[in-house]
Amino acid sequence: MRPLLVAGLALALMLGPSTSAAAQTTTNVCGMLVEYRAPTATMPGSITVGPEQFAIDSRATIDMSSDARIGSLVCLTGTWQRSQTVGRVLTDLRVRSREASAVPTSTPLEKCGVVTAYDFVNVPGTLRVDDVSFVVGLPGGFRRSDVPTLTLPYAAIGLGTGVCVRGLVSPLRTNVWHLLSGEVVVTGRPVTSLPNTGTAPDNRALTLVLLLAVATFFGVRRAIRP
Structure with a gap:
């Protein structure tokens, strides 16, 4: 029994993060490139576009344009699988500058405050x-x-x-x-x-400073009162 358990653990380590048997899902998201970490042979990578965060499989096919930099507007298209350990894992991805790939959707807005x-x-x-x-x-x-x-x-x-x-x-x-x-x-x-x-x-910090100042003032007055 023990040899079987050891063999099972070794197989799990070789397969990496466990993914569900569900079909792969395609994604297309545009926004600011907040974070990107390339995967290595042994560690998955990660990418965040706007509010969307994905892990990147170490064997993923990656096509990222040279003008896609942190803080720039990009569009990410790719395919991901659900992992029980790291969430959504991209198995292939393509990242392009948003200015080069799509005209930003514009909305008129007035905000006063x-x-x-x-x-x-x-x-x-x-x-x-x-x-x-x-x-x-x-x-x-x-x-x-x-x-x-x-x-x-x-x-x-x-x-x-x-x-x-x-x-x-x-x-x-x-x-x-x-x-x-x-x-x-x-x-x-x-x-x-x-x-x-x-x-x-921070208003709470300002309030604390004011209270300490008042307490110090009255403490000094009491100390010098004859």
Whole structure:
């Protein structure tokens, strides 16, 4: 009995991640290339396009265009099987730049609110208004430099700035849009501003700092009272 068990374990290791007997499923997804790790002879790879994540079989056939880079818009077509250990495993895949393979589907959008985060340093850049993020600086879209030139210098955009974003957008994932064209109009003054980046502060941390300051003030007054 024991030799049979050992032989079974060895066979499982040689076969790699277990996949279901169901037929292979084709996929076609477009979005931002978030992550890519090529497989090796012994380890599966992985790829994330927009919100969709896949493992890549070590024996998969891969056809990836040279202009498909992290942060660029791509379209992924391929075939995958369900694995009990790593989820969806691509057995073949083809990745092409979205600008070269398809015209982005554009939707008119107007979003007015308060800036809660922004980044005009990295590529691509981002501008978050309330809970909606706009990605700028991708090929074929709204350039990061357009944000200050269409409105005011960088200092005009800060945390708490009232803005309206109007233009054509293409969906990347939930509440994240690629800003293809349009304008960003400042409608209110910022609470605070940084040269190129910013993230909304944690209100709980600010409250704690204020409470500590008040406690320190009254503690000092009590200590020096005659």
